[in-house]
Amino acid sequence: MGIMRGKAAAFEVDEVFDDLELDDDELEPEDLRRSSFAVSGERLAASVQETRLAALMLEGDAHGAIALAARMFGPAIGRVCFLLLGSQSEADEAAQETFLAAYHGVSSYRGEGAPRAWFYGIARRICTQRLSARLRQSRRMFLLDRDQHGLDASALHDRAERDAHLRRALEELPADDRELLALRYDAEQSFRDIALALGIDEAAARKRVGRALIRLRGKLRVA
Amino acid sequence: MVPACDEVAELVAVAIDGALPTRLEAHVETCERCTDLLREATQLGDAIKDAADDYRHAPDFEERLLAALDPDGVEPTRRMRRFSALPQPGRS
Numbered sequence: 001m002g003i004m005r006g007k008a009a010a011f012e013v014d015e016v017f018d019d020l021e022l023d024d025d026e027l028e029p030e031d032l033r034r035s036s037f038a039v040s041g042e043r044l045a046a047s048v049q050e051t052r053l054a055a056l057m058l059e060g061d062a063h064g065a066i067a068l069a070a071r072m073f074g075p076a077i078g079r080v081c082f083l084l085l086g087s088q089s090e091a092d093e094a095a096q097e098t099f100l101a102a103y104h105g106v107s108s109y110r111g112e113g114a115p116r117a118w119f120y121g122i123a124r125r126i127c128t129q130r131l132s133a134r135l136r137q138s139r140r141m142f143l144l145d146r147d148q149h150g151l152d153a154s155a156l157h158d159r160a161e162r163d164a165h166l167r168r169a170l171e172e173l174p175a176d177d178r179e180l181l182a183l184r185y186d187a188e189q190s191f192r193d194i195a196l197a198l199g200i201d202e203a204a205a206r207k208r209v210g211r212a213l214i215r216l217r218g219k220l221r222v223a
Numbered sequence: 224m225v226p227a228c229d230e231v232a233e234l235v236a237v238a239i240d241g242a243l244p245t246r247l248e249a250h251v252e253t254c255e256r257c258t259d260l261l262r263e264a265t266q267l268g269d270a271i272k273d274a275a276d277d278y279r280h281a282p283d284f285e286e287r288l289l290a291a292l293d294p295d296g297v298e299p300t301r302r303m304r305r306f307s308a309l310p311q312p313g314r315s
Contacts, residue, residue: 104298
């Protein structure tokens with residue numbers, strides 16, 4: 001397939017991506033059969049690129065897969081990390097870590113769900129680890145950090161003020177709730193994909209997202 | 224709160240997708256409390272997406288990532304593949 005595997009200094013990003021412009025007939029039927037995501041057809045029609053990504057992952061082309069994945073949904077992963085961590089710089093780092101972890105673990109993808117959901121699963125775990133470390137290091141520092149980033153409402157437009165208010169309310173929710181809401185309403189993941197990412201069944205995912213919404217509504221009402 | 228309100232609240236994430244069972248849809252049409260709940264929940268879903276809009280994806284994100292990948296041309300090792308952050312089937 002000719003995906004570049006050379007040293008970092010030799011990378012030409014465009015070349016890497018040009019290499020990924022595969023013809024459909026380059027996809028191995030066996031790879032597609034192994035992917036229930038592809039076989040289900042649910043998202044196949046919606047995203048040929050994601051099917052290509054699934055094939056690259058299943059054939060173990062870690063470099064090609066991660067390069068394509070970063071192009072396809074790097075920004076979306078970053079947004080979810082931003083919602084979970086509340087910090088632009090941490091979100092960038094967490095998103096980078098997500099793709100690096102995926103690179104080293106691409107062989108663990110079994111095609112059981114959409115690649116996008118698999119990446120979100122890694123992102124939420126990375127963010128959870130970061131939040132745990134943050135709390136372990138110093139709960140007090142965490143609170144100070146939040147204060148330092150407190151926004152002067154009088155200097156903001158309504159929209160920015162509302163967004164910041166909502167992010168503060170999200171921060172007050174349990175991490176699980178925050179993850180569910182970010183995956184569902186920002187990443188627009190299906191309940192099925194959320195269930196796969198969290199290792200729960202689909203009905204439980206629906207109920208837990210609903211309960212998280214109601215708890216968020218409660219936080220905003222008392223704020 | 225009547226039992227139907229509890230059911231609507233339990234299924235609120237489904238309800239705002241317009242996939243509530245017909246029986247409960249009929250209830251919502253006559254229940255101000257549930258109507259308010261669904262309206263606010265819909266707005267919250269939109270607001271969550273808006274709240275992420277302040278994130279700015281770095282223009283050099285992919286370039287930095289590619290530079291960090293496999294810098295020595297070494298294939299991922301078994302240990303590296305078992306990176307602890309990876310989701311495990313059946314575990315949250």
